[in-house]
Amino acid sequence: MSSAPDTSASAKPKNYLNEKITVSSWLLTLDHKRIAILYLVSLLAFFLIGGLAALVFRLELMTPEADVLRSETYNKFFTTHGIVMIFFFLIPSIPAVLGNFLVPVMIGARDFAFPKINLASWYVFMFGGVLALVATIAGGVETGWTFYTPYSTMYANSNVILAVCGAFIAGFSSIMTGLNFIVTIHKMRAPGLTWFRLPLFIWAMYATALVILLGTPVVAITLVMIFVERAFGFGIFDPSLGGDPVLFQHLFWFYSHPAVYIMILPAMGVVSELISCFSKRRLYGYRVIVFSSLAIAVIGFFVWGHHMFVSSQSTFAGLTFSFLTFFVAVPTALKMLNWIMTLHKGSVSLASPMLYAFGFLGLFVIGGLTGLFLSTLATDIHLHDTYFVVAHFHYVMVGGGVMGFLGGLHFWWPKITGRTYPEGIAIFAAIVIFIGFNLTFFPQFQLGVHGMPRRYHVYPEEFQVLHIASSTGAMVLGFGYLIMAAYLLWSLKFGKIAGKNPWNARGLEWETDSPPPTHNFHETPVVRHPVYAYEYASETSNEPDVQSEKGHV
Amino acid sequence: MDHPVVPVKTYLTIFGALMVLTALTVWVAFIDFGHGLLNDTVAMSIAVLKALLVLVIFMHLKYSAKILWLIAGSSVIWMIIMIGLTLTDYRSREWIESQAHRAIPWASNPPIEQPAPVADDGHH
Numbered sequence: 314m315s316s317a318p319d320t321s322a323s324a325k326p327k328n329y330l331n332e333k334i335t336v337s338s339w340l341l342t343l344d345h346k347r348i349a350i351l352y353l354v355s356l357l358a359f360f361l362i363g364g365l366a367a368l369v370f371r372l373e374l375m376t377p378e379a380d381v382l383r384s385e386t387y388n389k390f391f392t393t394h395g396i397v398m399i400f401f402f403l404i405p406s407i408p409a410v411l412g413n414f415l416v417p418v419m420i421g422a423r424d425f426a427f428p429k430i431n432l433a434s435w436y437v438f439m440f441g442g443v444l445a446l447v448a449t450i451a452g453g454v455e456t457g458w459t460f461y462t463p464y465s466t467m468y469a470n471s472n473v474i475l476a477v478c479g480a481f482i483a484g485f486s487s488i489m490t491g492l493n494f495i496v497t498i499h500k501m502r503a504p505g506l507t508w509f510r511l512p513l514f515i516w517a518m519y520a521t522a523l524v525i526l527l528g529t530p531v532v533a534i535t536l537v538m539i540f541v542e543r544a545f546g547f548g549i550f551d552p553s554l555g556g557d558p559v560l561f562q563h564l565f566w567f568y569s570h571p572a573v574y575i576m577i578l579p580a581m582g583v584v585s586e587l588i589s590c591f592s593k594r595r596l597y598g599y600r601v602i603v604f605s606s607l608a609i610a611v612i613g614f615f616v617w618g619h620h621m622f623v624s625s626q627s628t629f630a631g632l633t634f635s636f637l638t639f640f641v642a643v644p645t646a647l648k649m650l651n652w653i654m655t656l657h658k659g660s661v662s663l664a665s666p667m668l669y670a671f672g673f674l675g676l677f678v679i680g681g682l683t684g685l686f687l688s689t690l691a692t693d694i695h696l697h698d699t700y701f702v703v704a705h706f707h708y709v710m711v712g713g714g715v716m717g718f719l720g721g722l723h724f725w726w727p728k729i730t731g732r733t734y735p736e737g738i739a740i741f742a743a744i745v746i747f748i749g750f751n752l753t754f755f756p757q758f759q760l761g762v763h764g765m766p767r768r769y770h771v772y773p774e775e776f777q778v779l780h781i782a783s784s785t786g787a788m789v790l791g792f793g794y795l796i797m798a799a800y801l802l803w804s805l806k807f808g809k810i811a812g813k814n815p816w817n818a819r820g821l822e823w824e825t826d827s828p829p830p831t832h833n834f835h836e837t838p839v840v841r842h843p844v845y846a847y848e849y850a851s852e853t854s855n856e857p858d859v860q861s862e863k864g865h866v
Numbered sequence: 867m868d869h870p871v872v873p874v875k876t877y878l879t880i881f882g883a884l885m886v887l888t889a890l891t892v893w894v895a896f897i898d899f900g901h902g903l904l905n906d907t908v909a910m911s912i913a914v915l916k917a918l919l920v921l922v923i924f925m926h927l928k929y930s931a932k933i934l935w936l937i938a939g940s941s942v943i944w945m946i947i948m949i950g951l952t953l954t955d956y957r958s959r960e961w962i963e964s965q966a967h968r969a970i971p972w973a974s975n976p977p978i979e980q981p982a983p984v985a986d987d988g989h990h
Contacts, residue, residue, distance in 0.1 A: 499933075527944045563952045614947055618955065630955035 328731065328828040343428035344831055349414035350729075351435050356402055356410060357798075359442060363397035366390050368791060370770070371753075371784040377774050387770040388455035389471070395458030397449075400480045401442045403714050404572060407579030408490055408525075409438070411721045412518045414729060416494055418822040418829060419512050421503025421838040426496040430489045438486035445479030448472035457768065459569070462550035462561040466542045474540055481536045484529045487575075491525035494518050503821065505840035512820050512844055513589075513602055517582025520606040524571045524578070524613065532568035535561065559625055566617035574613040576710055577677075578606055580717020581648060584670045587720050588652050590818040591667035592659025595845040598651040605644035612641050622693045631690055638688035645681055649674070664816070665739035669720030672747050676712025680705060683758065698768075701761025704754045711750060719746070719797070726801065727815045731828040732808030738800045746793035752786025813853040819845055824853050870929040880923045887916050 325331065329346045332338075339347060370390045373381040382390060413431065417424050425431050448454055454476045456465045465473050498519050502511070539561070541547045548554025550561045589596045596602060618626060618634030652674060661667070683705040686692050696702060727733045756779040761767075765776050772780070814823040819842075825834050842849055891912050899905050922928045927938055 527941065531948065559955070560952075563955065564948075567948050567952075614944065615951065618951065621955075625959075626955045627959040627961070629958035629961060630951075633951070633954050 326826060327830060328826060329831045330731070330828050332831050341432070343424070343432055345413050345417050345425050345428065345431055346729075346829065346833075348431050348435055349410050349412075352405065352409040352413060352438075355435075355439060355442070356406055359397050359401040362446070363394050363402055364791060364794070366394040366397070368787060370394070371787040373770050374772075374780045375777075375784045377772050377777055379771050382770065384770065385455055386453075388457075388768070389449070389453030391768060392454045392457050392476075393449045396445055396454070396476060396480065398710075399458055399572070400483050401438075401445065403576045403710055404487060405438065405483075405490070406576070406714065406718045407583060407721060408487075408494070408518060408521055408575070409434075411514075411583065411718070411725060412494065412521075412579065413490070415725065415822055416497060416515060416518055417501070418728075418825065418833050419515055419820055420498065420501060420506055421821045421834065421840065422497060422501040423832045423834070425493045426500060427489075427493050431493055434486040434489035434493075437489065438483055441479045441482030441484075441486065443479075444482065445476050448475035448479060451475070459565060460536070460539060460561075461565075462539065462542075462558045463552075466539055466550055474543055477536045477539055481533050481540075484533045484536075487525045488529050491522035491529075494522035495526070498522075503838050503840055506821075509600065509603070510840060510844045513585035513596065513599070513606075514579075514582040516603045516606050517578050517585070520610040521575055521578045523607075524575050524610050528568040528571045528575075528614070531564060532572075535564040535568070538564075559621065562621050562624055562626075563617070566620045567614070570617040570620065571610075571613040573706075573709065574609055576714040577717075578609060580673060580677075580714050580721075581606065583717045583721035583724070584652065584673050585648075586818075586820075587666050587670035587724055588655050589845045589847075590724070590816055591662050591664055591670070592655050593662075593817075593847045594655055594659040595843070595847060596651060597654035597657075598647075599844065601647055602651050605647045608644040609641065612637070612644070616641055616688075619688045619693075622690055623697045635688055635690050639685070642681065642685060649678065663740075665734075665736060665743050666720045666724035666816075668740060668743040668747075669716050669723065672743070672750075673713055673716040673720065676708050676716060676750065680708030680710075680712050683708065696761055698766055699761035700757040700765045700767055703767050704757035704761060707754045707757075711754070719743075722801075724816065725822070726804070727811030728822055728827045728829070730805055730808070731811055731826075732804050733811045733815055734800050734804035734808055738796065742793050742796040742800070745796065746790060749786050749788075749790030749793050753783050753790055754786070756780075756782045756786075814851060817851060819847060819851060823851070870926065872923070872926070872929075876923065880919050883919060884916055887912050 329344055339351065342348060342351075370382065370387060373379070373387060373390075379387070449472075452472055454469070454471045454473055456469050456471075456473060460473065460477060465477075498511070498515060538547075538549045542549050542551060542556070546554070548556045550556045550558045552558065585596055585602060616634060616638040618630055619638045622631045622635070683701070687696055687702060687705060723734070723739060760776055760779050760783075763776070765772055811827045813825065813827055815827075816823075821834075821838050821840070822829075824838060891909060894905070894908050894912070897905075899908065921938060927934060
């Protein structure tokens with residue numbers, strides 16, 4: 314049994330990183346923590362590809378004429394950006410990286426219920442990702458990430474089938490991960506860890522896994538339908554064969570709207586952990602947050618028709634979906650209230666992960682509220698398919714999803730790598746990213762309201778100022794990511810040794826070594842306190858405990 | 867997890883039942899019940915029965931914990947949500963366009979042949 318020396322690196326304890334260091338020990342590992350690292354590296358590669366594609370078309374958009382890209386090439390670039398970012402970065406980001414690493418550790422288990430399925434999920438994911446990239450390199454796809462019919466089935470002359478196969482295969486990887494989460498959370502919790510003692514990150518993962526399991530099969534079958542229509546001429550979406558193109562949109566959005574919650578629920582889980590830790594308080598309204606996560610997971614399946622208000626869907630269905638969409642705002646608003654109430658009278662510290670949590674709160678509120686404009690039938694007629702929509706979903710997915718991912722990555726970085734990053738530069742990078750993000754996407758709301766349609770690269774001259782602002786913002790944002798990449802890589806070798814619990818946080822993951830041993834804990838932990846028990850002193854913290862408000866349970 | 871030992875005879879019986887039901891589906895497809903909806907109902911009922919046999923016996927739901935029943939049931943509910951809300955679109959499309967058909971909107975031909983402005987993907 315090894316104890317963890319916090320200051321000297323001389324007597325290195327065995328952990329999951331240094332136990333074996335051969336290539337095959339990584340590629341054939343069944344350790345959930347190593348699989349999480351495999352996912353992290355591959356997802357960051359996809360993020361880089363998707364980001365570079367965006368930088369190229371933002372460069373094109375700096376002038377009203379087409380000077381860098383031809384129309385079809387422009388379409389291919391934004392399609393690559395969409396497919397890569399959605400299917401190969403945002404959907405797996407938090408579940409496959411942070412979830413894979415943390416779910417067993419946070420519930421006191423040695424690994425997932427199905428470690429081999431977990432490893433298989435990474436290989437399946439990479440196979441799908443490579444197919445999609447091959448489709449891009451071998452000529453590209455110009456349908457947009459939504460693959461709308463009849464364009465994708467009848468008119469597009471590109472590698473639609475290959476890209477569709479890639480997305481289809483990646484779906485199986487999601488399903489495997491989701492299945493693992495649900496079974497593990499049900500069956501493998503440590504003694505004393507009851508359902509309502511689970512950290513909210515675990516609840517968020519659970520709700521996400523439900524959405525994945527119930528939704529992904531539908532999009533998989535829908536993509537197969539495109540395949541059989543394009544390859545064998547079956548009449549499913551083609552009216553001349555008795556099909557209906559709008560049916561595709563129904564089936565596609567039945568999954569792809571809940572997919573937004575696959576991206577945002579995990580980020581909400583991360584933010585709950587961050588706000589609790591950096592306010593040194595138990596979360597206000599724990600159960601409300603739990604049930605609002607589940608409510609979002611369920612209600613998210615009733616609203617897909619709001620993507621189709623102007624695509625010949627019946628007005629009555631539009632009314633129904635508009636009405637139902639407003640309900641999603643309720644559990645989300647409840648969460649917001651609870652987070653803000655947690656900050657109230659907490660001892661808030663502005664560490665870099667907390668800055669990302671604040672970024673999430675502000676940006677996600679803007680993203681969510683502009684969603685209400687779009688779910689209102691009458692305003693959507695004007696705003697549909699304009700830059701307003703682009704700005705809205707980037708505020709939700711990047712402002713919400715990516716901020717949550719980065720906040721979580723910074724928060725658990727010392728646990729994952731055993732080292733801390735330089736806090737000053739991290740705060741600087743967080744601010745640069747926040748400014749860059751807003752500079753990129755806030756002007757797009759303006760562009761949309763004034764009628765700039767999405768997916769066009771030639772536009773009237775009066776839009777140029779806002780487009781230049783947006784493109785400049787994209788570069789600032791990219792610069793912020795570069796700074797982050799630099800100091801995180803630097804910290805791998807030169808960062809200070811983190812110790813078990815550098816943030817003085819609560820939760821089982823902070824009671825084991827950093828990085829954790831291969832089987833996570835030297836002894837199976839027993840949970841004796843409620844969750845987020847900041848009123849009890851931590852045994853593993855490096856700092857003296859500031860909070861000693863006893864009797865406030 | 868303990869897997870129950872199911873006698874091969876049970877599997878064969880169920881397999882036989884599935885074959886008979888498949889034959890039945892083909893047979894009723896040639897009978898005109900006088901209303902398209904009725905034909906669909908009969909075909910779907912047989913299909914549901916077959917799916918239940920597969921779920922309960924072949925996929926061992928019969929021998930499983932109640933939580934697995936809950937999970938299997940929720941997927942059925944989700945399918946009902948998907949089909950039900952999709953039908954709110956298809957069944958109400960002609961309510962505005964042709965008041966004449968208001969009596970039984972679903973009795974006329976399916977309204978999918980409308981010249982609708984599809985593909986709002988921005989560049990057509």
